[in-house]
């Protein structure tokens with residue numbers, strides 16, 4: 001049985017002189033890992049190969065259960081050229097692709113997240129760097145049930161009333177009140193500005209793709225982040241991701 005879906009390539013490696021193994025985040029089947037035999041031949045049904053961070057139509061044979069599937073056809077539809085022309089956006093896109101690979105399971109569908117990813121890549125491609133980059137991370141964490149608790153103390157549930165202790169803890173699920181901050185060892189500093197940015201991103205992230213305004217290139221948009229705000233937000237999100245995975249994503253060094 002052959003299945004057709006749309007997908008974005010989030011990982012690839014050469015398998016032999018002519019074949020490749022690609023990880024595709026599909027709209028209806030979640031993440032799949034498949035072998036594309038003969039993909040690297042110019043006259044293949046893969047248009048010469050599946051490029052990382054390109055979106056297209058994929059045909060594959062799902063096989064039984066999880067594991068490697070057989071890819072039979074790929075038609076690229078969008079290569080997000082803007083990303084490939086700007087190293088910083090490209091590195092951010094690599095990082096997001098790795099996060100999808102790390103945080104989602106094979107053949108677990110995440111349709112809305114897929115739509116958000118298309119939107120995020122389009123945003124990075126047109127130069128809306130920080131906000132697309134950060135909002136997508138917040139959306140991904142929410143989708144996989146790992147959102148930080150930002151209004152009340154993650155440990156005792158007490159409202160911070162705007163007087164948070166300045167710490168966030170993955171093991172406790174969110175920000176800490178003063179009392180809990182003294183007792184919890186696994187924690188990271190979060191500045192008032194960092195917390196405010198994260199809250200802003202979370203409310204922005206709650207919008208569905210259909211309700212998103214469409215932005216033109218260079219236009220200020222919803223989350224509207226300055227460079228310094230973006231760095232503050234990323235610092236906290238990087239800590240959260242690292243704590244959730246218990247290690248640093250491989251592409252994290254590209255962000256420095």
Ligand SMILES: [Zn+2]
Nearest residue numbers: 153156177180
């Ligand atoms: Zn507390």
